[in-house]
Amino acid sequence: GTTLAAAANLTGRWFGTAVAANKLADPVYAGILNREFDVVTPENEMKLDATEPRQGEFHFTNADRIVDHALARGARVRGHTLLWHAGLPGWLQGLSGAALRQAMLNHVTGVVTHYRGRVHSWDVVNEAFADGTSGRRRDSSFQRTGDDWIEAAFRTARAADPGAKLCYNDYNTESWAHAKTQAVHRMVQDFRARGVPIDCVGLQSHFGSGNPVPADFRTTLRNFADLGVDVQITELDVEGSGQAQADGYRRVVRDCLAVPRCAGITVWGIRDTDSWRASGTPLLFDGRGEEKPAYHAVRSALLGG
Numbered sequence: 330g331t332t333l334a335a336a337a338n339l340t341g342r343w344f345g346t347a348v349a350a351n352k353l354a355d356p357v358y359a360g361i362l363n364r365e366f367d368v369v370t371p372e373n374e375m376k377l378d379a380t381e382p383r384q385g386e387f388h389f390t391n392a393d394r395i396v397d398h399a400l401a402r403g404a405r406v407r408g409h410t411l412l413w414h415a416g417l418p419g420w421l422q423g424l425s426g427a428a429l430r431q432a433m434l435n436h437v438t439g440v441v442t443h444y445r446g447r448v449h450s451w452d453v454v455n456e457a458f459a460d461g462t463s464g465r466r467r468d469s470s471f472q473r474t475g476d477d478w479i480e481a482a483f484r485t486a487r488a489a490d491p492g493a494k495l496c497y498n499d500y501n502t503e504s505w506a507h508a509k510t511q512a513v514h515r516m517v518q519d520f521r522a523r524g525v526p527i528d529c530v531g532l533q534s535h536f537g538s539g540n541p542v543p544a545d546f547r548t549t550l551r552n553f554a555d556l557g558v559d560v561q562i563t564e565l566d567v568e569g570s571g572q573a574q575a576d577g578y579r580r581v582v583r584d585c586l587a588v589p590r591c592a593g594i595t596v597w598g599i600r601d602t603d604s605w606r607a608s609g610t611p612l613l614f615d616g617r618g619e620e621k622p623a624y625h626a627v628r629s630a631l632l633g634g
């Protein structure tokens with residue numbers, strides 16, 4: 330039958346997954362990866378603690394394994410992520426002010442330069458906005474260097490690889506009714522108005538019973554697209570099982586297909602046993618690598634069903 334990537338390609342889109350370097354040697358895992366997906370996101374291997382464990386000493390071995398694997402098979406790579414408040418190495422936690430700003434931009438330049446021409450889209454900044462109704466930035470050491478840290482990161486990334494698409498990525502930004510969503514939208518609108526380089530917005534899309542696929546998801550996708558950026562669904566998973574889970578996945582695919590600038594969908598892992606969620610069954614393949622009802626719902630929705 331048609332694979333997820335082949336079905337997505339018929340609509341001009343891609344279909345990706347998060348990948349862990351230490352699983353590439355698992356033949357079941359690699360078999361599904363190579364068959365079904367045409368975009369790959371390293372799940373942890375490009376994060377700051379992995380790529381710059383000591384200041385100025387870059388380490389790309391694990392991320393390179395994923396990138397080489399993907400490019401050798403004609404797949405593309407989403408780079409995740411250059412700057413995130415979580416998972417910061419000790420050396421960086423000790424910095425503030427101008428020294429932190431300098432180290433931050435040096436990190437962006439070092440990583441983006443290493444992957445110049447090989448990464449299709451970068452999550453330049455991840456999760457910089459606060460939850461709740463304030464619409465404010467999240468407090469973080471980066472944020473304390475000044476409100477302009479995000480645009481400085483985007484300009485630096487553009488200079489290091491003018492061919493890569495530059496994305497802002499976040500969670501709880503799927504519902505248009507959410508204050509956080511509208512705050513991110515205002516930032517992107519401001520960047521576009523002032524010529525700050527930004528090409529895409531990533532909506533992580535971790536869904537479950539506590540946060541079902543919102544009825545206004547499509548509105549959010551449209552409103553971002555109307556700013557002249559692509560939207561990408563970057564970390565999709567839907568907690569649950571059976572037809573209820575399949576329905577959630579189907580709605581996400583249909584909402585993406587309804588918006589021409591929704592460029593592609595990435596699921597956050599291959600088998601349920603690969604998921605970051607400690608328990609549960611949020612993905613498209615079960616622990617044995619068998620296709621679940623959610624898999625068939627995604628594929629048929631991509632094919633217009």
Ligand code: G3I
Nearest residue numbers: 347372373376409410415416455500533564597604605606
């Ligand atoms: O690899 C080490 C292992 O050597 C060690 O023994 C073990 C003990 O804790 O930890 C292992 O590293 C863990 C790593 O996952 C690999 O399994 C880290 O502790 C753990 O923190 C890390 O979790 C990742 C998490 O981000 C934090 O970086 C998840 O795999 C990853 O799925 C998750 O992904 C995030 C996105 O980047 C951003 N959006 C939310 C999403 C889900 O939380």
